[in-house]
Amino acid sequence: MSENIKEKKLISFTFDDGPNTDTTPLVLDILEKHKIPASFFIIGKLVTEETIPVLKREAELGCDIHNHSWTHSFMDKFTPEEIRKEIKDTSDVIYEATGQTAKFFRPPYIVTSQEMFDNIDLPFICGVNCLDWDPTVSAEKRKQLILDNAKDGDIVLLHDLSGNMNTVNALEDMITGLLDKGFTFVTITELFEQKGIDPNVKNKVWSNVFE
Numbered sequence: 001m002s003e004n005i006k007e008k009k010l011i012s013f014t015f016d017d018g019p020n021t022d023t024t025p026l027v028l029d030i031l032e033k034h035k036i037p038a039s040f041f042i043i044g045k046l047v048t049e050e051t052i053p054v055l056k057r058e059a060e061l062g063c064d065i066h067n068h069s070w071t072h073s074f075m076d077k078f079t080p081e082e083i084r085k086e087i088k089d090t091s092d093v094i095y096e097a098t099g100q101t102a103k104f105f106r107p108p109y110i111v112t113s114q115e116m117f118d119n120i121d122l123p124f125i126c127g128v129n130c131l132d133w134d135p136t137v138s139a140e141k142r143k144q145l146i147l148d149n150a151k152d153g154d155i156v157l158l159h160d161l162s163g164n165m166n167t168v169n170a171l172e173d174m175i176t177g178l179l180d181k182g183f184t185f186v187t188i189t190e191l192f193e194q195k196g197i198d199p200n201v202k203n204k205v206w207s208n209v210f211e
């Protein structure tokens with residue numbers, strides 16, 4: 001009997017605030033070592049001649065790349081035109097650098113507004129987190145929060161923010177710990193596809209595909 005993919009425990013690691021040339025390559029080294037894919041929500045203005053090779057490497061490793069806005073601002077303060085420009089410019093630069101079409105949006109600071117829902121034509125993603133933007137939260141604590149709370153269908157919110165070494169240092173143990181618990185790692189695109197769930201739900205912010 002073939003294994004039913006819908007019954008497999010799936011989890012998707014997502015990384016915000018790159019690309020950069022210090023932390024992002026270290027994250028990619030660990031993903032490559034364990035042959036697992038992840039998804040990167042990138043800040044458009046950080047895509048430069050220097051970081052484009054990092055972005056290309058993400059794509060080559062089977063990761064997918066999504067939209068975290070151009071300037072990483074509080075977009076609830078923006079006009080509809082400004083909101084649309086943030087998204088279009090970022091999706092355009094992702095496509096130019098990698099040929100990938102951004103399929104998801106993570107709002108900066110997870111701040112949303114009706115204006116944003118009405119002007120951004122991508123599913124909104126939040127995610128379960130381990131406070132990994134807070135430099136006082138240790139690598140050990142980050143790992144424990146993820147391993148203790150992981151469940152099937154989770155989107156895990158992490159940061160490859162420049163200098164975020166506590167996450168780099170926790171990442172390998174997070175991965176091996178979740179593999180030991182029987183999870184399979186997939187990109188966020190695959191997570192929705194394999195669970196048979198349409199992410200296009202108006203005014204919704206996803207952290208788990210079943211909730």
Ligand SMILES: [Zn+2]
Binds near residue numbers: 016017072109
């Ligand atoms: Zn961010």
